[in-house]
Structures are given as structure tokens and as C-alpha cells.
Amino acid sequence: MCIDEKDSFNLLNKFPKDNRFQTFLLDKNKKVVAIGNPINNPQIKELYQKIIQGETTNQKDESKLVQTEVSIDKTSVEMGSFDWHKEQKATFTLKNTGGSPLVIQDVTTSYGCTTVSYSKEPAHPGKEITLEAVYKAEHPEHFSKTVTVYCNTASSPIRLSLSGDAK
Incomplete structure (x- = not known):
């Protein structure tokens, strides 16, 4: 976790205003491997946990998800x-x-x-x-x-x- 009191990281990267996209997971080489706020989205939380635990992650086929209106x-x-x-x-x-x-x-x-x-x-x-x-x-x-x-x-x-x- 990093707290950027001067907001310099944000100024450098120009992150979107939407806080859902201001949280990201870095690998050991400081490369972004996932973006999204795990506090606000349980699916992102699950993704972060899988990545941290070393599990393989597959993109879900959206057409197989049961959705409604x-x-x-x-x-x-x-x-x-x-x-x-x-x-x-x-x-x-x-x-x-x-x-x-x-x-x-x-x-x-x-x-x-x-x-x-x-x-x-x-x-x-x-x-x-x-x-x-x-x-x-x-x-x-x-x-x-x-x-x-x-x-x-x-x-x-x-x-x-x-x-x-x-x-």
C-alpha cells in the first residue's frame, strides 16, 4: 500500500476520476497486473485474491453468464x-x-x-x-x-x- 500525499503518482499517470479505476495490483516488478477497486467490487476482490495466491485466472465467457434485465x-x-x-x-x-x-x-x-x-x-x-x-x-x-x-x-x-x- 502506498499513500501519495502530494498526489504526484496521479499527476504523472493521469488516473481517471472514477475511483473504481484508481486501485491496481502490481507484480514484483512493479508492473500493473489488474485494475479495479476490490472494496467496491466483489468480482475484482476475487480476481486480486486469485492473483495474489498464484492461481491461474481466466477471462469468463460473458455469453455463459446468466443475466437478466x-x-x-x-x-x-x-x-x-x-x-x-x-x-x-x-x-x-x-x-x-x-x-x-x-x-x-x-x-x-x-x-x-x-x-x-x-x-x-x-x-x-x-x-x-x-x-x-x-x-x-x-x-x-x-x-x-x-x-x-x-x-x-x-x-x-x-x-x-x-x-x-x-x-
Whole structure:
């Protein structure tokens, strides 16, 4: 791990702003062997682990992966102003509009004050999965949080957002 306090490595390499592509794995010769953030993507984490453990890695044939399609009722929720001592809840509904079961593989949040609950059961075609996001402020603040949903769709990961003013 390297912490570049002066951002000189980034200035030299001109990394993209998207933090998914600002993490990479180097070999013993300092050559980049994998790019992606293993904290935000369980598939990248699995890839990193295989490389570190010396296992062979093969590119998956994307055509063999069972995918479906999804529609989302909303991608962002503005919670407005509220007493920071009170939890705020928002729901997002993912509807399976494809022909195969919709499976949520993982859900991550951008900060610990946001939690998400949902059914771990697959949603069959035409059925829905509801995600309930709960925001609990640690102190008064304006916030903008991200919920990232990893599922078996071409649009995965799906980014949902919560914002508001905890006063």
C-alpha cells in the first residue's frame, strides 16, 4: 500500500476520476497486473485474491453468464431537512424485466452511517426486490451517500443515491 500525499503518482499517470479505476495490483516488478477497486467490487476482490495466491485466472465467457434485465423505480432520493437524531429511510424497487431470475450478489454503501436491507432471494421475471436504505447521521451535516448494487444485469453495478440535510 502506498499513500501519495502530494498526489504526484496521479499527476504523472493521469488516473481517471472514477475511483473504481484508481486501485491496481502490481507484480514484483512493479508492473500493473489488474485494475479495479476490490472494496467496491466483489468480482475484482476475487480476481486480486486469485492473483495474489498464484492461481491461474481466466477471462469468463460473458455469453455463459446468466443475466437478466432490471428497471428501477428511482435512482436517487432527496430526504430534505430533518432532525439529525432521527433515522431516515428510503426504498428503491428493482423489477426484473428480463427472462431469468434477478440475483443481488452484493450491496455496498459509501459510508458506515448508511445500511441497506433486502431479500436475498432471487426475483423471478416480473417480480421485484425492494431495498430499504437507512441513514443515521452521526452529527448535523449535509450528506450525499451512494448505495452500489451488484447484480446479474448488464447495467451492474447500479448506483443509487441518498442526500439531504441532517440538522
